[in-house]
Amino acid sequence: MISFALTEEQTQVRDTLLSFATSELATRARSADEARLSPSELLDTAWSLGFTALSIPEDCGGGGAPRSLVTSALMLEALGYGCAGLASAAFASMLFVNPLIDLGSEEQRLRYLPEFCGEKRRAASLALHEGAPAFDPARMATRAMRDGKGWVLTGTKRLVPMGEHASRLLVLARASDAPGLAGIRAFIVDSDATGVTIARDSGTLGLTAAGFARVELAQVRVPADDVLGDGEGADIRPLLASLRIGGAALAVGLARAVIDFAIPYAKERVAFGEPIARKQSIAFMLADMHIECEAMRWMVWKAAAEADAGRDAAKASVLAQDYVNRHAVRIADDGLQIFGGHGYIRDLPPEMWLRNMRVLTSHDAIAAA
Amino acid sequence: MISFALTEEQTQVRDTLLSFATSELATRARSADEARLSPSELLDTAWSLGFTALSIPEDCGGGGAPRSLVTSALMLEALGYGCAGLASAAFASMLFVNPLIDLGSEEQRLRYLPEFCGEKRRAASLALHEGAPAFDPARMATRAMRDGKGWVLTGTKRLVPMGEHASRLLVLARASDAPGLAGIRAFIVDSDATGVTIARDSGTLGLTAAGFARVELAQVRVPADDVLGDGEGADIRPLLASLRIGGAALAVGLARAVIDFAIPYAKERVAFGEPIARKQSIAFMLADMHIECEAMRWMVWKAAAEADAGRDAAKASVLAQDYVNRHAVRIADDGLQIFGGHGYIRDLPPEMWLRNMRVLTSHDAIAAA
């Protein structure tokens, strides 16, 4: 049956993270953006919430909560409301953990997941993007060549969130000549393996707190059983769907923050004798922002619910991502516009939100739902 | 030097046609639309203005005015202001005449153009479109096969303006295996040649006064020297540019009509105690309509001026057409919206204008600039 109702657990998780987002993330967003760094005490606090291990199976030491992309989307929306940059830094490990839960072999789960269930923060990430313009996952240049029983990875990955801090990486590479995405596999790579060089990447427009790294893979040997999944490795399409949903969910949260910040300003700011919110041009802009933010959320929920129902979420997640990408930037941009010149100054968040939103809607591997 | 100044002749031609458009076309637009027919007395009156023969060389019996696509664009904008449907019917012959002037061989001009210089109306047209969805001129199905010295044409053309009345047709067909547009040529076809069947086409959303026809070409023999141009025939790209500019110019005129009709209504129509024009949502809608109508016009002028300056107008005309197509429908659609429920009733022109605009911006061979 069709329903928009959250479970009690979902409401609770969302509320907890919303409170964390407003009290811990939002307050540090500007300083982290300027410093291009997430403060480690904050990352520790985030870790202590225990959400990374929440859905790790009990036999791996985790919370054993059933995986739900709807729940993840709710969490990410709440976090994005506070600060998408700090959120992506604090929860980058999920880019590694969630695919392991969903697609890893029993043996891989038992080998790699327990280390994410401790009290000590453990960073990991996922490497998707590459340097060529118009990057297309189906046409990626990073290669995994068969070498005896194992694999050899070669290529350069860019814009890897928290890459410098990650102890483990999930690296996407072309592993066969199968056309398009069918030939792509994910590999579990130790960040201090021979041939791996990780360095801070060039600066980015936004999400600077996410600590983007460049990962060079020079003939990196990976054992046969470190291709994600059993045997020849799992189809990565569900992983891509989870990434689309994750990024879009953060964008919904950020969009909501933009609107909630713009509304009181528009009601207070007086021009030509009355609050600008009483001008239809501003009022209708806010109405459109609200309309699209709602629609964006339902698109994310729909895609997430498809996955939760055990159906292929590829199409629904592409539609959600496409929809969110087209509307979220507009919301952030209109948010800045409502503040006029004040929106252009780095004293207030709108300009940062525009930059962050732009990154969220261009980068395909910021968060895994 | 860069200038937006019209010549005296251009101002005069434009004003003459604007006056004709408002007094003769606009007043008959609705009845012609409902009848799906252009009244022949009107077509005769239009012919008597003498614009078809204006740029036909003097040695062919014409006015000998130098061809100028800017002038043609001004004429078409003025006509589109009155009624794009009647305009396309009344000036369909230019779809045949202008390409002959521009691309025809000396011999072709002398053979075919004099008949368009008399007092008696002479209909002709151009056949571009075909029935397949997503029609692409570079991939058209109509074929011209070599047959001895001549050609044999086979295929079905659709949506040919005034096709049933045309005594001559310019038919575009693939004449060689040269890739894309390079293999397309235009052929001069007598409408009563053996194998030619012309019938009224299915109904269309708009421009119903244009009398669209379906033209069947069953093994139609065309002499060698009736391929447009010298020898192997001319590159048809300048013809396509002229068609893009012509259609876009009509759309600019129609857009201007929409705006000029909406402004007084918005000032008169009272809702919630004041004219709706004093609501920013309506006022800004009108402002955007005005902005885009201006921009559309300059795009058309730019492309036309490129051609007039002897440069390749392919790119400029594609940009102009793309721009006009994206904005013109929006203007017509917003025009209807301003009238609310009244815009949906066939008593007033907005609904007709939306239908006509939609056709102007989808059909690539309505008028030749």
Added chain:
Amino acid sequence: MVDFSLSDFDRAVLDGVAAEARVGEKYARYYDEHEDEVLPKSFPEAAQFPPIQQRLRGRPRDDTPMLLLQVLMRIEREAHCGVPLRQAPTALGNAALGAAGTDAQKARWGNLMLAMSITEPGAGSDTKAIQTTARLDGEEWVLNGDKIFVTNGVRCDGAIVWATVDKSAGRGGIKSFLVLKGTPGFELVRKEKKLGIRSSDTAAYAFRDCRIPRDHLIGGDEGVPRGEGEGSASYKGVLKTFNMTRPFVAAGGVGKAIGAFRVARDELAKEGIAVDFDDSRHARSATAQTLLELEADIEAATLTVMHAAWLASDGMPNNLEASVAKAKGGEVCRTGPQRAMDALGAMGLSHDYQVEQYLRDGRIADIYEGTGQIQRLVIAREILGYSSAELT
């Protein structure tokens, strides 16, 4: 639990609705081109399809809420370019009677087909500006005024007519009255010729000293409340029905967009143009991208409509969400068929395909029951916490 799955039962219901709508497509062009003809009460093919109430029999109670299913049924129906095989025996006025009529009135008139007559030449969305007057003269109301855009105004048995009993009282003076066809002074002025939805009749009425019995005042309350923002019980009762009619109207718009989209998608697939969801936009054609974006926009609009209906089904307030749904539904039926046409190219203009009719029929959805502008006004007031006086 958040879920967008349909039970097998509901899937079958919707498939049945779609099958019935598909059969109605054979009559679409005829009634589009013969707008003076009134549809028969039912077409022969209707016999193939049991009435909807029958098809819903035995439906589990814990399934998708009924209101939501009804919205989905509306979408299925409108996603086809057809005329209904059975004409509904009721019209908008019946809903108003149900919402605001006394029990006696419901019993007396419930079986008639009643149109709703609100709009006037000078008052569209601004219902406060209504000029039609009702004056009590002894035991009769005397109505004077002109009404337009009366849906089903030709075929109905009577209409619920809005009129003011006291212009000085603003909204508080507006009451609704039942006027039966044939009442002296009640004239059907004309049937409108429209851009689309031509098989649905739209009438203009004139009331000239039209006398109706005193008990034809819907709800029976003759009191006139004062003060801004106030309205009589019947006025408010009718307005309340709009919280549910907006999602339905939006569903109509969404349906038309879906219909146009499907034609474009299916026809283009024959030409080898289709969306591969594994492709990036760099690999996809512009036309395929148009299909993808259109499908996303349709999905988004559908979800807002479903959300508004779901809230209502759960008894939760949905004034804001109903307007969000209406804004999205109105928008997608304006741009959707247009974009389907862009994808199809020039042949999309032709009667060979139904896209042009989807465009014409769908265009009404952003106009009636409050234009997109009115919906945005409602939404802006809600999110800004402004009254209708503070944001105009």
Added chain:
Amino acid sequence: MVDFSLSDFDRAVLDGVAAEARVGEKYARYYDEHEDEVLPKSFPEAAQFPPIQQRLRGRPRDDTPMLLLQVLMRIEREAHCGVPLRQAPTALGNAALGAAGTDAQKARWGNLMLAMSITEPGAGSDTKAIQTTARLDGEEWVLNGDKIFVTNGVRCDGAIVWATVDKSAGRGGIKSFLVLKGTPGFELVRKEKKLGIRSSDTAAYAFRDCRIPRDHLIGGDEGVPRGEGEGSASYKGVLKTFNMTRPFVAAGGVGKAIGAFRVARDELAKEGIAVDFDDSRHARSATAQTLLELEADIEAATLTVMHAAWLASDGMPNNLEASVAKAKGGEVCRTGPQRAMDALGAMGLSHDYQVEQYLRDGRIADIYEGTGQIQRLVIAREILGYSSAELT
């Protein structure tokens, strides 16, 4: 005659401007990241490029109007992501002095670099709402108030400051005054940290009983006209300069969009993604279509800017057209770099390319010198024939 051709002379001038701008790109990232540093008066590379006046020497009189060429020069300059090799010795205040100052004032202060100080924390586009006061006390004006968003407010020698001499007179009471740096009571409060255009300084000022000589009133007219829509000569003189500054600001926006577009086009061409103008949209990739549409939008904005400048050069009124240009220029610099980034994909976010800086730098164009909303207000008033009181 309608013509969009450039003479060889002008082409060479513009190529020179572009070459100079290109050299300035090497400093772009540095000054973007070191916003506290003030640019030197000139960089060593400036020596390679003769001053623009010199390059314009010998230009035929019947060529493209000078104002239009200047707009094109601005576009060429801004289409590169760089800092100027030479800092202009003048700022906006100089234009205001030139437009409204007395001959004596022009002679006395013409060689100084003068900023323009209008905006206040509570008064952006609404200049009537200015709170800064100027009170005549003997032979001195005493200024009190706060100003923000003063472009070049740090590096200038002084500023033309708007203040009201009589709040009750509305616009009529607003006058402009020259205040030199170092005047007691004139404080440079801070230099703003901005999203972009960081090499251009933006200051906030405070005036606290700041006393300036009586003859520092620009234009010298101390009279206070009454009545709505009125303004003092100096107020109007300054406003008039906006009819020309709007196209220039718009040109800046267009330039930034062009710069971002070119990066995307050139980088994508290396990947084999390019626009073939012979292709239909069915054959073209979505990314190529984005490039095509962006180029069309840039062209359209450019033409509106050129048209507004051409009218001004011919002495024709261009209030409407200047706002059309500003609206289009503002819009294309908001959406243009965004779309270039969509085409480039995720790497467009990186400092590897300049697109992200074009986006940040260009974003100001739809805000300053009147937001896009203000321009639409101006346009709507003009086409509707409404006064500023009738349409607010």
